[in-house]
Amino acid sequence: MSDAVFITLILAVLIFLMFSVMLFSRPQVFDNLSEVVAAPDGISIKFFKAQGLKAAEEKGGEVPSRHAAMDLRGKTILWVDDNPENNFHEASMFEALGADVTFVRSNAAAIYANDAKKADLIISDIGRSGENETGLELPAEFQKQARSLPPLVYYVGTRTDTVTIDGYPVTTQPAELFSKAVQALRGEAS
Numbered sequence: 001m002s003d004a005v006f007i008t009l010i011l012a013v014l015i016f017l018m019f020s021v022m023l024f025s026r027p028q029v030f031d032n033l034s035e036v037v038a039a040p041d042g043i044s045i046k047f048f049k050a051q052g053l054k055a056a057e058e059k060g061g062e063v064p065s066r067h068a069a070m071d072l073r074g075k076t077i078l079w080v081d082d083n084p085e086n087n088f089h090e091a092s093m094f095e096a097l098g099a100d101v102t103f104v105r106s107n108a109a110a111i112y113a114n115d116a117k118k119a120d121l122i123i124s125d126i127g128r129s130g131e132n133e134t135g136l137e138l139p140a141e142f143q144k145q146a147r148s149l150p151p152l153v154y155y156v157g158t159r160t161d162t163v164t165i166d167g168y169p170v171t172t173q174p175a176e177l178f179s180k181a182v183q184a185l186r187g188e189a190s
Contacts, residue, residue, distance in 0.1 A: 048096035052174060055089035061173030064093060073098030075185055078119035078150070080110045080138065082128040087155070090174055094181070107134065107141045114142075119150045121184050123177070126156050126170070139166055151184035153177065 052064040077099050081087060084103035091101045104113050110122065126135035135154060142149040154170040155177045163169055169180045 048093055051089045051092040051096060052178070055093065055174035058089065059172065059174055062175040064175040064178035071098055072185070075099045075120045076117060077101045077181070078110055078113055078122045079103045080107065080122060080124040080135065081105065081155075082125070087123075090155070090177060093174070093178060107138050110138065111142060111145055111147055114147065114150065121181055122150050122152045123155050123181065124152065126154055136164060136166075139168070151187075153180045153184055 049063070056063045072094060075098070077091075077094055079087060079091060079101055081103065082105045084091075084105070087103075091103070094101050102113055102117070102119075104110050106128070110124070113119075114122075122138070124135045124138055126133055128134045139149050139152065152168045154164065154168055156170060156172055159170045159172050161170060169184075171177050171180055
């Protein structure tokens with residue numbers, strides 16, 4: 001056996017051993033890897049369910065149903081929220097079904113991002129950075145800029161009504177958010 005083959009074999013064994021030690025010393029790594037195994041149609045159902053469960057545990061309500069979903073590959077969701085980290089699990093649900101989710105923190109950034117890549121849906125909070133109703137100004141700002149507003153769903157921490165004065169759906173629950181978003185992406189009235 002030549003020296004080059006021997007060295008290559010030793011390196012391969014060392015890499016395998018390092019990976020094995022890392023994988024078995026941290027079982028959660030293995031668990032996370034098993035969750036992202038895609039279903040035959042390319043949709044990660046197990047990951048979708050796990051993220052939906054985590055979102056429901058954090059925000060309350062029921063777990064979103066994959067049965068009400070659609071294949072979201074090729075769909076773009078623009079999410080406007082000054083605290084995007086609060087919506088990690090919800091965004092992950094949409095991504096598990098193939099959607100491209102982009103977060104921005106302001107109405108102005110939403111217009112800019114939508115100009116760069118037309119969104120199929122906008123999800124927005126209403127209150128941002130201590131301003132109670134900044135999100136409600138989003139449709140008017142799109143109109144003021146002579147931009148076409150994609151379907152819009154508001155996802156908030158607390159709500160008093162199920163729709164805004166302009167008729168946009170408002171929800172606090174992950175399952176309802178998912179349902180309203182899928183309806184909007186299908187072009188159905190909410």
